[in-house]
Amino acid sequence: MSHDASPRIRHYPLDVMLQNPDKLADWLLSSLELKSTVFHVGQYCGTWQASTAGRRRASFHVVLHGECWLHLPASAEREAHSLRLSSGDAVFLLRDMPHCLSPDFRPPASGHESARFGTMSPLTPPPAAPTTSPTAPATATTSVGIACGFFEFNSALDDMLLSLLPDHIVARRNNPSLDGARAIFDLIRVEALRDAQTPSPLIARLTDLLFVYALRALGAEDEIVPCFWSLMRRAEFAPLVTAIIESPGERWTTGTMAHFVHMSRARFCKQFVDIAGQPPAQFVTLIRMKLAAAMLRSGARTPDAAERVGYQSESAFSQAFKRVTGVQPGAWRRACTTHDSIETHVSAEPAGSAALQLH
Structure with a gap:
């Protein structure tokens, strides 16, 4: 040659x-052999803190109803920051990284970023819309429904491909690039409410689709990491x-x-x-x-x-x-x-x- x-x-x-x-999002995903696994669906009330850190696996959180905060401690690539998540938002953590969800806008103390406490109860239909201002922060008395789980990538090549992406992606329900994803989220919530004891296996398939939309939304962001x-x-x-x-x-x-x-x-x-x-x-x-x-x-x-x-x-x-x-x-x-x-x-x-x- x-x-x-x-x-x-x-x-x-x-x-x-x-x-x-x-087009390249689809091309990239075509060989990722992506599978969503190990789900837990439920809701929190009161004081709680949830995390999927420490399992050496990619993971996700989908907010089914209510509001909470995603806390990410400082790393070599970025400063510590906290993001407010609302119903319909999802976060995909493409690496095993310290993080937590909580109802408190204040981040946890240093060294406790991935701690877990509080009890997740079976999911129930979302409560009526709150009477407080929509801009008010989430409180410890607010019910928050969450679907959590892990991603598995079945090929060693996947780790190299994932190096082309940031370590986490936040998909916002109100993002214009996620118009099609809203129907997927609604289906996830319907499946989550079907059986409080046994999470539907269809949630895995639906979350895979949501991840594709998240990648497309990533391409539309004004500022993204290298x-x-x-x-x-x-x-x-x-x-x-x-x-x-x-x-x-x-x-x-x-x-x-x-x-x-x-x-x-x-x-x-x-x-x-x-x-x-x-x-x-x-x-x-x-x-x-x-x-x-x-x-x-x-x-x-x-x-x-x-x-x-x-x-x-x-x-x-x-x-x-x-x-x-x-x-x-x-x-x-x-x-x-x-x-x-x-x-x-x-x-x-x-x-x-x-x-x-x-x-």
């Missing part, structure tokens, strides 16, 4: 590129990302990418890291391995997948694939074939068991 000094890729009109965050969508919102980088995805076999070196966006190598590398949160070479490798994984899952031979994503050496490709996914290409293909031949079902754990694990 031979390459010219720069990829022969057509440039795309800006008005088309601005639509790409939605991640994949940050690149797509920059006119000078969006065509490059699309070109890499559409032609992964081209010679995407730092030099050719800098030339593509009409920048010097130094300026390109600095801006890319500042915007995406990772070096351009690492990004290209991730995209190539994601596409190769999809080819192998569809039955492609390892040499064919290697060539299509730009590797002349099957050995070099296998090493890169294992470095990203943790397994050899052949083992990946066999595992995917076995996985696809078995019907899998997600079922909720008994409410008592989930309560012990979550709260």
Whole structure:
């Protein structure tokens, strides 16, 4: 396979590129093998604090009725902050990270950010609208209905893909980008009220859909932390990302990418890291391995997948694939074939068991 000094890729009109965050959200999720698991649905009254931290898993909270606060302590990437959550809002924590929900706008004391206390009772229909001002803070006497659970990503490749996203996403019910998600939330609430003792397994499927909408809303935010969508919102980088995805076999070196966006190598590398949160070479490798994984899952031979994503050496490709996914290409293909031949079902754990694990 031979390459010219720069990829022969057509440039795309800006008005088309601005639509790409939605398309790329679907593309990104297509290989995440996302499954929502271990649900507990109920409500709190009085003084309480809930958290899904400490399980080494991604997690979520959906506010079914009432209001509460999400508290996130300071980290290397951001200052401590608290967010008010209202009925219909959801938060997706893509890493296991210290956090808690509580009815108090004041954050917990240092060292207690992930503590859990209070009793979650079975969910009941939401109470009548409060007579207080809608801008008043939530109080300890207000009932708050919550659906909580975990995400599982079944592939080692998923961890690399998730590095392209911020560590948490908040989906607001009143966000114009989430118009379609409101119907999903209403279905989640209906399912949550069906049986107070056994959470409906359909909540898992519905939450998966809600997560897709959350990613789309993320692409519309004015200010987001360095991640994949940050690149797509920059006119000078969006065509490059699309070109890499559409032609992964081209010679995407730092030099050719800098030339593509009409920048010097130094300026390109600095801006890319500042915007995406990772070096351009690492990004290209991730995209190539994601596409190769999809080819192998569809039955492609390892040499064919290697060539299509730009590797002349099957050995070099296998090493890169294992470095990203943790397994050899052949083992990946066999595992995917076995996985696809078995019907899998997600079922909720008994409410008592989930309560012990979550709260």
